[in-house]
Amino acid sequence: MLLTTWKSEVYCKMAKTKRIVKSIRVDADKCNGCRACEIICSAFHATPKYSSVNPARARVHVISQRLKNIWIPVFAGEYTPAECMGRNKYVIDGKEYDDCAFCRAACPSRDLFKEPDSGLPLKCDMCESDPSLNKPKCVEKCLNNVLVYEEREEEVDEEEIRPADVEIGIGTMIDKYGLDQVLDTVARISASKRG
């Protein structure tokens, strides 16, 4: 009962915070398939910067099936150690796409988004750099505005404190050091923190 009261009190106090979500809006209908995005991406991420070009190292890839009218820029996302069990097909506007077409993962099923020599996975980092850029390089070099950089603010809950997790943690301490030891320690720390 006591525990429940405490819980609700914490919930009441939980704050909302704001964070910036960086995103690239992809207007695939406008894509002419020139792959300028791949080229600049690989050059920007080369070491030293702009010392080499290799679209196979790019963290964006334009999927092209020219005669099927398919041109889609896809960005590299998380690495995944296993490929999907099932593969769905999507038919959109009369065009058939494999599930993988839209997938951002560096995955064992394909060599996309992996360093061509080492096989290490690649991931789009929105061209994070110091000083930071106004927009990712691929967006800057896409003169047909297929790629549009957007920042939006999202309100998110502060990380939720879950009493059950706290309980498990303290329970383990008690098991290990004994209740008295833990209580002494908590009292000492709280005294010093509160001055």
Next chain:
Amino acid sequence: MRYAETGYHLEIDLSRGNIERVETDPKLTELHLGGLGTSVKVHWDRVPPEVNAFDPENLLIVSSGLLNGTPAYSANRTLFTFISPQSGLLAYPMMGGFFGAELKYAGYDKIILRNKSPKLVYIWIHNDKVEIRDASHLKGKGALETQDLIREELKEPRAQVAAIGLAGENRVFTASIEQARSSASRLGGGAVMGDKNVKAIAVRGTKDLYLARGEEFMKLMDEVTEYINFRNANPIPDVMTILSGIGSPQEMKHTDEKWHTENFMWGNARTRRRDFWSKENEENWTTAQLSAIQRLISCFNCPQQCGALVSSEAVGGKKYMMKCFGKLTYSMAAYVDDLRFNFKILQRATEYGVDSFSTPQILAFAVELYEAGILTDKDFDGCPSDKEGRFFWLLDRVAHREGIGDVLADGVYYAARKIGNGAEKFDHNTIKKHEQLPLKLGMLDPIYYLMYSTNEKISITQIEGNFPQAAFPTREQREAFVRDWIQVPDERFKQYVIEWEPRGDKSIPYFPTPEMCSEIVDWMEMLHNIDDALGLCAGMGSFCLKPPYHIHNYPKLISAATGMDLDEAGLKKIVNRSRNLHRAFNNRRGMTRADEKPPEDHWKRRFPELEENLLSTYYRFKGWNMNGVPTRKRLEELDLGYVADDLEKRGILQDGQD
């Protein structure tokens, strides 16, 4: 380390199946840059003048340009060089698309094919792994169809494939090499590839291409990017729409075809239809175009949209890719007022793999001969009588080399001589045996006279460019045009434009003067030669008015990319060297002053004395003798003393001709 280039050629002996990766001499880059420049040098060194187009010793060189694969926008041209079956000279048709850059990422600047394969094959280049593979199952397949079949077979959707169709396999002289939305069309590259029994070349590369001073290169490209955005937002006023922008003519975007349909000739470069663009035709053509085009598309790393994915759904359903003037050539050559016919027949022509400039004229030439009774019902046995059906039938015959098609497949010049019986008179639109744009005009244009007569390209759209095609009517317009003309190599060109009037003393054919014309033509040639060495699309450099690339930024870009320290004078010297080597190569094959002339009826009003003066003035300007052969002095200035020795040994250059 090599920068901007890979430093390797892929040498393939097709008869023995021998494949070698050969390191190139960096000195060659300093002397000839790359692309056309270095290819011409290989031909000069290795193909003696006795070799004909279909001899095994004729090399077919597939070359990237020096800036292919770098972040330079629009550096995507792939060049094919070979002795042409049609002109007998060194041809260099180019294509955009995606091939050249991929070849460099695979680790090669050029593929050099020699001899002939005993059976139909395709070549698969995947980085260091290169295979010659059987292509018997691809025999007769379409040039576009083949590209997808090979990608599927290799399970490599990212492979770029250049392929020939049936026309190339059958050595049709106008056969093209097709890749993605582009094709290397002129002068029979497809025929030479077919003669070598190579159906296609597929390439996939995942290697790095290095830039010497990358940060500096990107800063220069930022300026180019800014200018591209500016030009796309600010078309040039007071010129035809088609000339106002950058990129190759935006034929897929623009629907207004008044200028082409009313100023270019219909049929076998025969009839001008000054009142064609009626309200009704305009509406029909606009509807046909807008309903056929599904998407505007680009070549590798290019922001312009010169091509289109087309579906001729209403008339057959198949998709293909189209660009440029090919949109109109078949309709106009066949006198078919319905543009849908062009969309329909071009699909078949693209799969056959034929040049859409020359081929429609060959078909129109055959129709004229039939109407004149020179070709008979026997030659046309089985041919439908309607205009559209006739063109389809003739196209099939040419691609298959069946019956009269076998004669026509050698192009207008040779077909006319083979048919005889007065057919020669109907060959009225070729230069150096090559079909030209269907243009017949009034007053001799001295600048065009020189370009048509002298350029090694033998195709006007790859020669003209930065200088306005005609005088602006008012002085205000001229002054406005030159105000922000940053591209001029010298300020005096601005004065030429300001003084140039549409009528009166300062108008064509006497103004610009022969001296001025020589300078203007030399400037435009120089730009084309630079673009063709760098693999840059002429649409962003040499071909259009006020382009993003020009003589003042090329040397900086080349220097930053390669690490060579080039200035304007140094760059001019390199391309001048390449141009003179190319000319000497063609002289060695027998080309002389007598070959340097536009068709007799190209202009109604001709001025024989002025024309001779123009040619002589231009030859002198170029440092050539009166037969159009580079003099020893000029060759030595360009470090080509060995060329002078060779020309003298063969009696082509004689003592005292300097």
